[in-house]
Structures are given as C-alpha cells and as structure tokens.
Amino acid sequence: MQLRLDRERIAAARELAAEIAADLDELITGSTTTSVERAYLRLLGLEGTDEHGVPLPNVVVKHIHDGDGLGRGVCYWVANAMYRHDLSLDEVAEGVETGALDLVSEKEEAPEKVMPVLDELAVLGLKKIDKQREKRERLQNELGVGKEPQLYIIVATGDVFIDASQARAGVLQGADIVAVIRHTAQSLLDFVPFSAVTGGVGGTYANGENFRIMRQAMDDAGREAGKYVMLTNYCSGLCMPEIAVLGAVERLDVMLNDSMYGIIFRDINMRRTLVDQYVSRMINGYAGVIINTGEDNYLTTADSFEAAHTVVASQFINERFALESGLKEEQIGLGHAFEIDPRKKNSLLYEMAQARLVRQLFPRSPVKYMPPTKYMTGNIFKGYAQNTLFNLASVLTGQSIHLLGMMTEALHTPHLQDRYLAIESARYVFDAADGLAKELSIKPGGRIERRAQKVLADAVKMLEEVASVGLMEAISRGMFADIARNPDGGKGQDGVVVKEPDYCSPFIDLLRDKEGSAHGSDASHAIR
Amino acid sequence: MDPTRVMPYGDMPNDGATQLSFTLPVPAGEEAKEAARQLVAKMGFAEPSVAHMQDMGESFSFFIVYGRCTATVDYAAVRVPRAEFPLLDAPRINAMIAKLLGRRLKVFGACIESDAHTVGIDAIMNMKGYDGDKGLESYKEIEALNLGAQVSCEDLVSKVVTEGVDALLISQVVTQRDVHVKNLTRLVDMLEAEGLRERIILIVGGPRISQELAKELGYDAGFGPGTHAGHVASYLVFRLQQHEDEAPGNPLPEGSFHGSHD
Numbered sequence: 001m002q003l004r005l006d007r008e009r010i011a012a013a014r015e016l017a018a019e020i021a022a023d024l025d026e027l028i029t030g031s032t033t034t035s036v037e038r039a040y041l042r043l044l045g046l047e048g049t050d051e052h053g054v055p056l057p058n059v060v061v062k063h064i065h066d067g068d069g070l071g072r073g074v075c076y077w078v079a080n081a082m083y084r085h086d087l088s089l090d091e092v093a094e095g096v097e098t099g100a101l102d103l104v105s106e107k108e109e110a111p112e113k114v115m116p117v118l119d120e121l122a123v124l125g126l127k128k129i130d131k132q133r134e135k136r137e138r139l140q141n142e143l144g145v146g147k148e149p150q151l152y153i154i155v156a157t158g159d160v161f162i163d164a165s166q167a168r169a170g171v172l173q174g175a176d177i178v179a180v181i182r183h184t185a186q187s188l189l190d191f192v193p194f195s196a197v198t199g200g201v202g203g204t205y206a207n208g209e210n211f212r213i214m215r216q217a218m219d220d221a222g223r224e225a226g227k228y229v230m231l232t233n234y235c236s237g238l239c240m241p242e243i244a245v246l247g248a249v250e251r252l253d254v255m256l257n258d259s260m261y262g263i264i265f266r267d268i269n270m271r272r273t274l275v276d277q278y279v280s281r282m283i284n285g286y287a288g289v290i291i292n293t294g295e296d297n298y299l300t301t302a303d304s305f306e307a308a309h310t311v312v313a314s315q316f317i318n319e320r321f322a323l324e325s326g327l328k329e330e331q332i333g334l335g336h337a338f339e340i341d342p343r344k345k346n347s348l349l350y351e352m353a354q355a356r357l358v359r360q361l362f363p364r365s366p367v368k369y370m371p372p373t374k375y376m377t378g379n380i381f382k383g384y385a386q387n388t389l390f391n392l393a394s395v396l397t398g399q400s401i402h403l404l405g406m407m408t409e410a411l412h413t414p415h416l417q418d419r420y421l422a423i424e425s426a427r428y429v430f431d432a433a434d435g436l437a438k439e440l441s442i443k444p445g446g447r448i449e450r451r452a453q454k455v456l457a458d459a460v461k462m463l464e465e466v467a468s469v470g471l472m473e474a475i476s477r478g479m480f481a482d483i484a485r486n487p488d489g490g491k492g493q494d495g496v497v498v499k500e501p502d503y504c505s506p507f508i509d510l511l512r513d514k515e516g517s518a519h520g521s522d523a524s525h526a527i528r
Numbered sequence: 529m530d531p532t533r534v535m536p537y538g539d540m541p542n543d544g545a546t547q548l549s550f551t552l553p554v555p556a557g558e559e560a561k562e563a564a565r566q567l568v569a570k571m572g573f574a575e576p577s578v579a580h581m582q583d584m585g586e587s588f589s590f591f592i593v594y595g596r597c598t599a600t601v602d603y604a605a606v607r608v609p610r611a612e613f614p615l616l617d618a619p620r621i622n623a624m625i626a627k628l629l630g631r632r633l634k635v636f637g638a639c640i641e642s643d644a645h646t647v648g649i650d651a652i653m654n655m656k657g658y659d660g661d662k663g664l665e666s667y668k669e670i671e672a673l674n675l676g677a678q679v680s681c682e683d684l685v686s687k688v689v690t691e692g693v694d695a696l697l698i699s700q701v702v703t704q705r706d707v708h709v710k711n712l713t714r715l716v717d718m719l720e721a722e723g724l725r726e727r728i729i730l731i732v733g734g735p736r737i738s739q740e741l742a743k744e745l746g747y748d749a750g751f752g753p754g755t756h757a758g759h760v761a762s763y764l765v766f767r768l769q770q771h772e773d774e775a776p777g778n779p780l781p782e783g784s785f786h787g788s789h790d
Contacts, residue, residue, distance in 0.1 A: 158704070169585045173584060184642045185644060188678060201642070201702075202642075202707075265677065266678070267676065300647060301650050301654075303656065377753075378753065413704070415551065416584060417551045420590055421590075482654065
C-alpha cells in the first residue's frame with residue numbers, strides 16, 4: 001500500500017522546517033529557564049522539600065533568580081559556594097533554605113576553579129540514567145516488545161495504586177503501552193508536587209514517586225504477560241525539563257513532549273516552552289525515551305478535513321526541533337489522529353490517505369495514531385463502530401503506536417470494561433487484517449493518492465509561509481489549530497533568562513557526548 | 529401504550545427489556561456469574577440473565593446482563609425545567625440586538641479554573657461553530673471573545689469590570705469529584721461579592737450541565753449537549769427582550785456599563 005509522493009516536495013518540506021528551526025536557534029540555545037535550571041539540580045541529585053513543602057530545586061533556583069543570577073546558571077553559583085565553603089550540594093541547599101547562605105553575593109571564583117566540584121555528581125546523575133537505559137534494553141531483549149501497532153491505554157484515577165491495578169489488568173488483556181494521565185492542570189504548576197501519590201483530579205500527579213510505583217507494577221505485569229510494557233507520562237507544561245529528568249531516572253519509555261501543544265492549548269509562553277523543550281529533548285534523547293508530539297490536537301479545534309495539512313507541516317517542524325536536540329528518528333513519535341466527521345462521505349478514504357501519508361513521510365518514526373474524540377457523542381455503540389474503523393485504518397496503514405479509542409470517550413475517564421472492550425476490538429481487527437495491507441495497493445492517481453498529495457502540497461505551502469514570517473508570528477496568526485498566541489503572552493515568561501557569556505552547566509556537553517548522538521543529523525533517508 | 533405507565537420496549541410492548549453492563553471486582557467463574565445475576569435482581573429487574581461474562585484479569589469480571597424492568601413512569605406527569613425561549617435565526621438575532629440595545633452585545637466565553645477542555649466553548653464562540661451552525665463570532669451584532677482554557681475566576685471577574693461585558697458563557701467539561709460545581713460556585717460568589725452578578729447574563733454549558741443545575745448554582749441558564757450557538761444567541765436576545773418588557777425605553781440591560789473603569 002504505497003502512495004506515490006513527490007520526493008522533491010518532501011525534501012523541500014524538510015529544508016523549510018530546518019530554516020524555521022534555525023531562525024529560533026539563537027533564542028533557544030541563548031536562553032535558560034527556571035525549570036531548566038531546576039532540572040540540572042535534580043540531575044545533580046538534589047531532592048526533597050523545605051518545611052513548607054516547596055521542592056528544594058525550586059527554593060535554590062528562586063533564590064538565584066531573585067538575586068538576578070540565573071544568567072550564569074544555577075550550577076555556577078552552587079559550585080562556587082560548594083568550592084568556597086567546602087560544602088556538599090545538600091548543605092548548600094540547606095544554607096539557602098535557612099537563609100545562612102546568599103549564593104549570588106558570594107565572592108565569585110573563576111568557573112574553571114569551581115565547576116570541577118560538580119563533576120562527580122554530574123557523572124553520577126547521568127550514570128543513573130545510563131543504568132536505566134541498559135536495564136530497558138536488557139528487559140526488552142529478554143521479554144520482547146509488543147507488535148505494531150502497539151496498543152496504548154490510559155489510566156486516570158488520581159490514585160497511583162488504583163492506576164497500577166487497572167493498568168495491570170489492561171496489560172494482561174493485551175495492552176503494550178500504559179500512560180498515566182496527569183492531574184488536571186498539572187501542566188500549569190511551576191513545581192513538581194513531591195510525593196503526592198493520591199488525591200489527583202482527572203488524573204494522577206506526575207512525580208518521581210508515582211513513576212517508580214508504576215514502573216515496578218508494569219515490570220511485574222510485563223513479566224506475567226511476556227513482554228516489556230512501555231510506560232508513558234507527560235513531559236510538558238511548565239516543568240517539562242524536570243519531568244524529563246524524573247522520567248529518565250525512573251525509566252519511563254514514552255513522553256508526551258511538545259511545546260507547540262503547550263503554547264496553543266495551555267497558553268504557555270513561547271520562549272519559555274521552546275527553551276524547556278530543547279533541554280527536555282536532550283534529556284529524553286540521552287535516556288532513550290520516545291517522545292510523542294501533539295499535532296492530533298489541532299484537529300479538535302480546527303476542521304479535521306480542511307486543516308489536515310497543518311498537522312503535517314507541524315510534524316516536519318517538530319521533527320526538526322527533535323533532531324536539533326539530539327533525538328534519533330526512532331525516538332520521534334509524531335502524533336496525528338482519526339478525527340474527520342463520521343458523517344462526511346468517504347471519511348475512511350480520507351483518513352487512510354492521511355494516515356498513510358504520515359507513515360511514508362516519517363518512515364522511521366514510531367508515529368502515534370490517536371482515536372476519534374471530537375465526534376464521539378455518548379452513543380457508545382456508534383462510538384464502538386467508529387473505533388473499529390479507526391483500528392482498521394491503523395493496521396492497514398502501518399501505524400506504530402495506537403492509542404485505543406474508548407467507546408465512552410466524551411463521557412468519563414475509561415471504566416475497566418471500556419478498556420477491555422477497546423483492546424478486544426483492536427486485537428480482533430489487527431488479527432483479521434494482519435496480512436491484508438500486503439495484498440492491496442493504492443490505486444495510482446486515485447482519490448486516496450490525490451488527497452495525500454494535496455495535503456502534502458498544502459503542508460509545503462504552509463511551511464513556506466511559516467518560514468517567511470517565523471514560527472512565533474505564524475502561531476500569533478492562529479495558523480495552527482485556529483488558535484492565536486502572542487510571543488509575549490502566556491504563562492511562565494518570567495522564568496526565561498538570557499544566558500550570560502560565562503553561563504555554566506556541566507550537562508550540555510555531557511548530554512551531547514553520548515555515543516551515537518544524532519545531533520543535527522538529517523532525516524535524509526526519506527528524501528533519497 | 530398507557531402514557532401513565534411507561535416502561536422499556538425491547539421486542540414487545542411493555543416487555544421491560546433492559547441491557548446492563550458492568551464490572552465486578554471478583555474473579556470470573558460460576559460464583560461471579562451468580563453474583564451478577566443476584567445483583568441485577570436486587571436492582572429490581574425480573575428474570576435477570578447473564579448473556580456474557582468475561583475474565584478481565586486482576587480479579588475483575590465483565591458482565592452483560594439482561595433483565596425485565598418492572599418499574600414504570602408516568603410520562604404525562606414528567607416536567608423538565610428548561611430555559612424556554614423562541615429560537616431565532618441569525619438575521620433576526622442581529623436585528624433584535626440592534627433594536628433592543630442600539631449597540632453590539634459583548635459576550636465573553638471561558639473555560640474556568642482548572643478546566644482545559646475548550647471543545648464546547650470553541651463550538652459556541654468561534655466563527656466556525658459546530659455542525660454547520662456558526663459560532664457567536666459570526667453574528668455581526670455580537671462582540672464575542674473566547675478567552676479559552678483555564679481562565680481564573682479572578683481574571684474573569686476583573687475583565688467583566690474593565691471591559692464592560694454584557695454576558696458571560698462559562699464552559700465546564702471536567703466533572704470528576706464535582707470540581708465543576710466548585711468552580712462554578714466560586715465564580716458566582718465572586719461576581720456577587722463584586723456586585724456584578726445582576727449586571728450580566730450568566731450562562732454555563734457543558735456535557736453534564738442542565739438548566740436545573742445552572743439555576744441551583746445561581747446561573748441564568750444552563751446548556752447541555754446538543755446546544756448550538758444559535759440557541760445561546762436566541763437566549764441572549766430573549767433576555768434582552770425580557771428586560772425591555774420590564775423596563776421599556778431603557779436601551780440597556782439593567783446596570784450594564786460600558787465605561788472601562790466602573
């Protein structure tokens with residue numbers, strides 16, 4: 001089932017995406033944020049909270065930000081104090097907490113002198129991630145992984161122990177990937193709620209404790225089910241880089257990670273989240289995590305048929321940003337969705353065109369295919385039929401990650417039987433159509449191919465326009481998802497700081513040095 | 529059919545045929561099946577029969593059970609509170625606003641507090657609308673602004689003050705643990721505390737919102753699933769007309785203000 005696509009047009013799309021990303025390079029690599037700096041402290045091993053429950057990385061970074069010192073990097077100031085007073089990292093944090101130390105008014109020693117005091121901690125921090133990466137590889141070799149399209153379920157109870165129990169049931173029923181939905185609006189919290197394992201609303205708090213509990217539960221369930229279960233969470237919102245660190249250390253496998261989504265749907269400041277995303281993706285890349293992008297969401301606000309090309313255009317941009325951070329194509333799970341109005345004649349034809357187009361444009365990407373949500377009505381029986389067609393489109397077009405549609409979408413978070421019924425339907429359709437795609441070919445010059453070619457052509461046109469005005473201006477004009485955001489608006493802008501020439505962090509080089517890092521590489525195979 | 533004694537109709541009138549599905553936290557087996565049957569009998573269904581049992585792992589079992597409903601309802605006596613107002617088309621709505629108000633009607637929409645789900649408010653507010661029915665932005669006599677997701681009550685109340693808003697449309701989609709009730713109550717309390725409540729038309733919408741709940745929480749109207757922008761716009765005109773009837777000659781809704789700093 002191959003579409004014939006214009007290779008030069010695909011190459012042009014990638015060149016335009018590179019141009020769009022390059023335009024923001026100075027902003028992204030020339031700035032840091034409060035959350036990036038907190039992530040570095042977490043990588044150095046700083047944990048716990050002060051007596052008011054504020055996480056220590058927040059306490060220290062706020063202290064330095066208040067003293068206008070963040071442009072040099074939190075690592076410099078901490079190292080300076082450690083060097084001068086012969087203190088440990090924890091002791092420095094304690095000194096800040098009690099007010100005994102004022103890091104930015106200390107005498108400033110030369111960075112060459114002070115930075116080496118962090119070397120050991122930095123290497124130790126990354127070793128924790130190396131170990132988890134090795135363990136993932138070992139377990140995947142030993143147990144195997146789910147067959148594509150991999151079945152992805154969500155749990156969202158607000159209580160990690162109930163999440164774990166429901167997820168175990170899902171894995172035994174056939175799920176390959178489990179995502180824990182976050183507490184409603186956690187993306188807008190500018191700290192990671194320490195040790196909150198219950199009490200979430202609409203989902204469960206994302207934090208190190210909950211990651212650890214779910215990881216253990218999924219390792220156990222995976223052993224029972226005879227495969228390595230991938231665990232997913234949300235590396236998005238104001239704490240993107242910190243969640244990346246926690247996920248890397250606790251061996252999460254998949255992270256939703258997309259600043260375009262945060263800008264458009266959560267009204268997070270563009271500069272803040274683009275910088276946060278850059279560092280998060282370096283960490284995700286280092287940890288061997290697959291990221292998922294959120295282009296599917298555009299179709300929930302914009303018209304799913306008319307705006308199909310905006311998804312593809314954004315995917316090219318997102319791919320470029322991810323490559324810039326050092327992610328490999330195999331780690332870039334681009335998102336798209338089955339969201340065309342089911343009352344539209346031939347909707348399945350258009351869905352197949354789009355799904356196959358995305359598959360062919362990004363052949364190595366573990367693309368993530370999202371189920372119908374916008375036109376789910378509460379008629380659960382019709383919803384079940386819509387999901388069946390979604391399942392068929394997915395297996396025929398060769399999708400990688402298949403987020404299971406719930407018949408009760410639009411009603412409530414999934415009930416136990418909703419998940420079971422979804423898995424049963426998907427398994428049935430995947431088995432029934434297992435070899436079908438190999439027996440079919442897309443009619444050359446037919447409606448599917450013409451539709452795919454048109455979406456690609458429109459995407460290239462849109463990329464040309466975005467490249468000519470710049471990404472931030474394009475977003476301001478509402479070119480994505482029909483939602484407009486202003487570069488100076490949104491949440492978290494006060495946490496963005498321009499790096500000074502003597503900015504220090506031991507991690508940028510260490511994260512980059514990882515063997516096989518694909519920094520700046522091209523997704524060229526798809527062009528030739 | 530006897531309208532005073534209505535019951536489900538499956539294959540024959542008054543057969544009471546009802547299908548149920550649910551999960552029990554017990555391992556699948558003969559005992560689980562019997563437990564499901566007994567449970568449905570205790571719900572008041574006659575002749576419960578388990579059509580399907582499925583082991584779902586982790587000691588969970590899924591059941592599809594049929595039973596004969598024995599309860600009836602007096603359909604003739606059923607009363608549902610709803611906002612009663614005539615449905616108008618867009619040209620008529622625009623003409624009525626021009627006539628009643630002599631200026632454009634200013635309407636702000638928002639998902640408040642933690643709610644990030646804008647599907648509903650987008651469908652009502654945005655130009656494109658939903659299902660072929662254009663949103664409030666498309667009405668030439670309505671100045672519609674969609675504030676989007678996660679707008680805090682504080683921000684919203686301060687906007688009402690500084691922008692001279694005539695009507696607020698609040699959307700609440702997330703309803704776990706009644707978080708929507710808390711959010712909606714908080715907004716009304718703040719509007720009342722600022723003396724703004726009576727000056728604006730306050731509407732709430734969402735998949736779990738009814739007119740009854742809206743009234744209970746102190747809103748003028750509540751709109752549930754299936755509502756289009758045309759319904760909301762018609763209701764706004766209806767309220768303007770109501771005011772005109774009560775206070776003829778006054779071109780403005782009660783206490784409405786346009787100064788930027790009242």
